Structure formats: structure tokens, C-alpha cells
Amino acid sequence: MPPxxxxxxxxxxxxxxxxxxxxxxxxxxxxxxxxLLIAPSASADDVQRQRALLGLDAPxxxxxxxxxxxxLRGDLGDSLVRSQPVLRIIGDxxxxxxxxxxxxxxxSFVVGTALGMFxxxxxxxxxxxxxxxxxTAAYAAxxxxxxxxxxxxxxxxxxxxxxxxxxxxxAFGMYDPAASPDARRVADLLRHAVLPLLVLxxxxxxxxxxxxxxxxxxxADAPHVQTAMARGIPRGMAERRYILRxxxxxxxxxxxxxxxxxxxxxxxxxxxxxxxxxGRTMVGAIAGRDYPVVLGLxxxxxxxxxxxxxxxxxxxxxxxxxxxxx
Amino acid sequence: MPSSLRSLMPRDLRVKAxxxxxxxxxxxxxxxxxxxxxxxxxxxxxxxxxxxxxxSTDRLGHWHLLGTDAFGRDVFVRLWSAAxxxxxxxxxxxxxxxxxxxxxxxxxxxxxxWFDRLIGAVSDAMLAIPRLVLxxxxxxxxxxxxxxxxxxxxxxxxxxxxxxxxAEVQGVAxxxxxxxxxxxxxxxxxxxxxxxxxxxLTSARxxxxxxxxxxxxxxxxxxxxxxxxxPPAASWGNMIAGGREWLxxxxxxxxxPGVLLVMTVVACTVLGDGLRLSRxxxxxxxxxxxxxx
Numbered sequence: 001m002p003p004x005x006x007x008x009x010x011x012x013x014x015x016x017x018x019x020x021x022x023x024x025x026x027x028x029x030x031x032x033x034x035x036l037l038i039a040p041s042a043s044a045d046d047v048q049r050q051r052a053l054l055g056l057d058a059p060x061x062x063x064x065x066x067x068x069x070x071x072l073r074g075d076l077g078d079s080l081v082r083s084q085p086v087l088r089i090i091g092d093x094x095x096x097x098x099x100x101x102x103x104x105x106x107x108s109f110v111v112g113t114a115l116g117m118f119x120x121x122x123x124x125x126x127x128x129x130x131x132x133x134x135x136t137a138a139y140a141a142x143x144x145x146x147x148x149x150x151x152x153x154x155x156x157x158x159x160x161x162x163x164x165x166x167x168x169x170x171a172f173g174m175y176d177p178a179a180s181p182d183a184r185r186v187a188d189l190l191r192h193a194v195l196p197l198l199v200l201x202x203x204x205x206x207x208x209x210x211x212x213x214x215x216x217x218x219x220a221d222a223p224h225v226q227t228a229m230a231r232g233i234p235r236g237m238a239e240r241r242y243i244l245r246x247x248x249x250x251x252x253x254x255x256x257x258x259x260x261x262x263x264x265x266x267x268x269x270x271x272x273x274x275x276x277x278x279g280r281t282m283v284g285a286i287a288g289r290d291y292p293v294v295l296g297l298x299x300x301x302x303x304x305x306x307x308x309x310x311x312x313x314x315x316x317x318x319x320x321x322x323x324x325x326x
Numbered sequence: 327m328p329s330s331l332r333s334l335m336p337r338d339l340r341v342k343a344x345x346x347x348x349x350x351x352x353x354x355x356x357x358x359x360x361x362x363x364x365x366x367x368x369x370x371x372x373x374x375x376x377x378x379x380x381x382s383t384d385r386l387g388h389w390h391l392l393g394t395d396a397f398g399r400d401v402f403v404r405l406w407s408a409a410x411x412x413x414x415x416x417x418x419x420x421x422x423x424x425x426x427x428x429x430x431x432x433x434x435x436x437x438x439x440w441f442d443r444l445i446g447a448v449s450d451a452m453l454a455i456p457r458l459v460l461x462x463x464x465x466x467x468x469x470x471x472x473x474x475x476x477x478x479x480x481x482x483x484x485x486x487x488x489x490x491x492x493a494e495v496q497g498v499a500x501x502x503x504x505x506x507x508x509x510x511x512x513x514x515x516x517x518x519x520x521x522x523x524x525x526x527l528t529s530a531r532x533x534x535x536x537x538x539x540x541x542x543x544x545x546x547x548x549x550x551x552x553x554x555x556x557p558p559a560a561s562w563g564n565m566i567a568g569g570r571e572w573l574x575x576x577x578x579x580x581x582x583p584g585v586l587l588v589m590t591v592v593a594c595t596v597l598g599d600g601l602r603l604s605r606x607x608x609x610x611x612x613x614x615x616x617x618x619x
Contacts, residue, residue: 017447020451021451021452029467029468030467036467137588139595140588140591140592141587141588142543142546142550142588145584148566152574263456264456264457267458271551286466287552289466294463298463
């Protein structure tokens with residue numbers, strides 16, 4: 001079986017395992033699954049009807065089969081709180097998280113790699129140590145705290161420093177409700193996006209920079225690089241051809257692997273900055289005991305992670321010919 | 327490599343420094359709440375003592391290093407009471423998860439077979455869900471509270487350690503001294519415990535050290551969202567959450583727990599990195615590990 005097809009099959013099997021896991025979770029939880037899946041405000045008759053509709057009295061294997069069948073059809077149940085299909089709620093929130101997460105991933109990769117490169121190849125000892133301290137601290141900072149700290153800086157701090165109005169960044173929400181629509185809206189959206197993107201990207205940049213630094217250092221120490229330099233190949237060319245090319249491969253994979261971190265970060269960032277993405281929906285669903293949405297979101301998150309791992313795997317196969325032999 | 331000797335010194339210094347920081351924090355967490363004049367959860371005359379800025383005195387004449395919160399509680403003392411919970415939960419969660427991971431990894435790596443495949447499948451499925459999401463889902467199903475957080479941290483943290491130990495056990499199991507011991511008639515459980523595991527645990531120890539910092543961050547996140555440690559019990563996470571509504575009026579309430587949290591996690595990270603590098607150097611120095619007595 002060609003390696004890409006094999007990876008695809010593995011990913012699908014994993015997706016099935018995760019779906020089974022979410023089914024198990026809801027049924028292993030203390031209490032009656034009916035209490036979790038039927039709205040608490042339902043009358044006794046409604047509860048009976050819902051039980052029959054959801055098949056909660058059926059034997060467990062049958063319920064499992066129905067769950068899998070539903071997932072394959074795209075039917076993840078209905079929200080208890082908003083009386084909308086779960087898939088629609090997820091579909092509304094997904095583009096927002098994609099916007100924040102995607103741009104953040106790009107920033108993390110580009111800035112992080114540049115930083116790591118600078119540290120490994122060009123920086124003085126002092127600069128390298130300082131940057132290492134900073135990246136370690138940035139990686140250790142909880143994103144919700146960082147978000148709050150930046151809000152203080154951007155609002156009270158900016159006011160205290162006497163910065164002009166246009167330089168002070170708005171702290172919460174996606175749009176200014178009073179702003180006019182159309183073109184002005186896009187600029188307004190971008191202004192509102194600066195702080196969330198900053199908070200989301202900082203741990204990503206720090207993580208990629210740390211890894212890039214180590215990876216580039218290892219690549220630079222390799223014997224073939226020393227040979228190339230000894231033979232008189234100019235430094236820039238040696239760096240590009242021999243160091244970067246070899247260090248780039250694991251970096252691309254790492255960029256893909258930072259995605260779960262960005263997803264986790266987005267939960268807090270969306271909560272603090274009040275952006276209605278997947279993370280905020282998740283927190284709201286948990287607070288409102290809206291378990292169909294919680295489970296549906298878990299599945300979507302897992303699908304995103306599995307998908308990005310698959311993409312990283314496929315990319316790795318294309319970039320590193322040595323891996324094509326299995 | 328000549329550079330290994332030179333670079334061993336700074337690494338050792340980092341391990342010592344980060345260990346010193348962590349011990350100092352643990353010490354402060356134990357002592358400061360004991361030495362405080364009032365317990366950190368006590369609420370006295372709220373109107374006279376609330377929202378006092380750092381380095382100032384309240385209307386009753388008490389001086390506060392980091393000010394007071396909305397209920398008039400001294401933030402500095404509360405920080406160290408919260409430190410007990412946050413440090414404790416991080417340590418317990420990581421240790422518990424690590425122990426579970428070591429046990430499962432050792433059995434899976436040694437015996438193989440259906441158990442290995444089953445554990446592998448479960449761990450892959452759990453790793454596919456981002457850890458925070460998994461934590462949120464389980465915490466929401468099982469309810470909030472300190473014990474719940476520790477259990478949930480352990481349940482979501484065993485997977486990577488299991489994989490590490492499994493790989494190491496498989497590597498050590500084919501070494502000649504293990505074969506020799508088996509030929510001498512040593513039974514499997516004792517083989518595992520006395521001969522294989524002691525040499526297979528190096529990377530697991532590093533992972534557990536790094537895991538403490540990660541567990542603390544996750545606990546603070548859970549508490550921030552209201553699913554972890556419940557007020558009035560203090561944790562760095564729920565202190566940040568409590569300070570959120572006063573962010574523009576009294577930012578010190580929300581910001582000071584984060585500084586301590588960053589310091590602790592950085593210390594754990596540096597310690598873990600230092601341990602990993604020093605183990606790595608000594609491993610290349612001696613090619614084959616020696617059997618434990």
C-alpha cells in the first residue's frame with residue numbers, strides 16, 4: 001500500500017477510535033446519560049419521548065451503532081440550550097476559530113523560525129541567552145493571564161502613556177457595535193484581532209523558536225557542514241543548502257504539531273476577548289451543561305488534530321525522500 | 327566531544343538554580359500562610375480594606391505588600407495559600423499520571439501482544455483530542471474540585487510517558503544482561519522491576535519534571551474557567567479569574583498570580599531541560615547501562 005494511503009487509513013481508524021471514546025465518555029460518566037442528553041427543563045412526557053427518540057433505552061451496542069451512523073451522516077444531535085443542530089452551531093463558530101488559529105499558526109511558524117535561525121546562526125552569546133530566557137518565559141505564561149496583562153497594557157497602560165485614540169487597541173469583542181458596515185468593518189475587525197492574535201501567537205512563536213534553535217544547531221554541527229565550510233563554500237550558501245534544508249523538515253512537522261496548542265490557547269483567548277469561536281462555544285456549552293455540543297466539539301477538535309497530523313505526515317513524505325522507503 | 331565537558335557546568339548550574347527556586351517557592355508556600363496574622367480566607371471589614379493598591383496601607387492601618395482584593399483579603403498571603411494548592415495539584419497530577427504511564431508502558435513494552443495494542447489504541451485516541459479539551463470534557467462530566475482536577479490531570483497525562491517507557495523497555499529488553507538474567511531463571515515481574523525499569527526510566531523522569539509545569543498551567547486554566555479549584559479555596563487560576571472583573575481598577579489582583587505561575591513553570595522547564603541534557607551526556611559516555619543490584 002502506498003505510504004500516503006496507509007497514513008490516510010490510519011487517520012480514519014483513529015477518527016473512529018475517537019468517536020468511540022466520546023461515546024464511552026458520555027456513558028461512563030456518573031449519572032444517567034438521559035440527564036446529560038435531555039434538556040433539564042423538559043416535562044416528564046417530553047423526557048419519555050426524548051428517551052425513545054434518542055434510543056437511550058436501547059441496548060448499548062445499538063446506541064453505539066446509532067451514534068456512529070449519526071456521525072457518518074453529519075448528525076451530531078441537537079443542542080439542548082439553543083435548539084439548533086449541533087453541526088450548525090459548530091459550523092457558525094468554525095470560521096472564526098479558523099481565522100484566529102490559521103493566522104496564528106502562520107505567525108508562529110514564520111516568526112518562530114526566523115527567531116530560531118537568528119539565535120542559532122547569527123546571535124551573540126548574550127543575545128542568545130536573553131532570547132532563550134524570553135522564549136522560555138513566554139512559553140510558560142498561561143494564555144489567559146497573558147491576555148489579561150495585554151488588555152491592561154492596551155487600555156490603562158495606553159491611557160497612562162497618553163497614546164492617541166487610534167493607537168489604543170480595543171480589548172473585547174470582534175466588532176465595535178457602533179461601527180459602520182462594509183470596508184470600515186474589515187479595518188475594525190483587524191483592530192480587534194490584534195490582541196487575540198498576539199496572545200495566541202506568543203506561545204507558538206516561543207515553542208517554534210526553541211525547537212528551531214536546537215534543530216538548527218544540531219544541523220550546523222553535522223560533519224558534512226564542516227566539510228563544506230572547509231572546502232571553502234561561502235557561509236550563506238552553506239547555511240541555505242546544508243543547514244536550513246535539513247532543519248526545515250522537522251520544523252514543518254512541528255508547525256503542524258503546534259496546532260493542538262493553538263486550539264487549546266484559543267479556548268482561553270476567545271473566552272477573554274469574547275470572540276464567538278469554537279473555544280467560547282465549548283466553554284459556554286460546558287457551563288450550560290449542553291453535552292451534545294460538548295461531544296460534537298470534541299469530535300471536531302480531534303478531527304482537526306488528526307487532519308493536521310496527516311497533513312504534516314504527507315508533507316514530511318514529500319520533503320524527506322528518505323522516508324518514502326518503508 | 328570536548329564541548330560536552332565545557333557545557334556540563336552551565337547545565338548543572340541551571341539544574342541547581344531552578345531547583346533552588348522551586349524549593350524556595352515550596353518553602354514560602356508552607357511558611358507564609360502560617361505566619362500571616364489572619365487566615366487568607368477570612369473576610370473582615372470589607373469596606374475599609376478592599377482594593378488597596380500594592381505597597382500601601384488600608385484604612386485599618388495594615389500594610390499590604392501586594393494590596394488587597396475585592397473582599398479585603400491580603401493578596402500576598404492569599405498568593406502563597408494558593409501556591410500550596412497549585413503546586414500540590416501540579417505535583418500530584420504529574421506524579422500520578424507518570425506512575426500510571428510507567429506501569430502501563432512497562433507492561434506494554436515487556437509483554438507486548440493484545441495488551442500493547444489495546445493500550446496503544448486508547449492512548450492514540452486520547453492523544454488525538456487536545457489535552458485541554460479532554461480535561462474540560464472530563465471535568466464537566468465528573469464535577470469540579472481539587473481531587474477531581476488531580477484525577478483528571480492523571481487520566482489525561484499518562485499517554486506520553488507510557489510511550490516513552492514502552493520504547494525504553496523494548497530497547498533494554500533485548501540487551502545481553504537481561505537475557506542472561508532470564509537464562510538464570512529470574513521471573514518476569516522481578517526482571518522488570520529490578521533489571522529493566524531502573525535503566526528505562528531516565529526519559530520518564532525528565533518528562534515527569536516537565537509535566538509538573540504543564541499540569542500547573544492546566545490546573546490554573548481549569549480553575550480560571552471555574553471547573554477546577556472552587557473559591558473560597560485559593561488557586562492561582564481562580565485568583566486570576568477573580569481579578570478579571572477588577573482588571574482596569576485593580577490589576578494587581580489578576581496579574582500577580584500569573585507572575586508566580588510563570589516563574590514556577592520556567593523553573594520546572596529549566597530543571598527538566600537540565601536533567602535531560604545531563605542524562606544525555608552521561609548516557610553517551612557509558613554505552614551500556616549496568617544492571618541494578
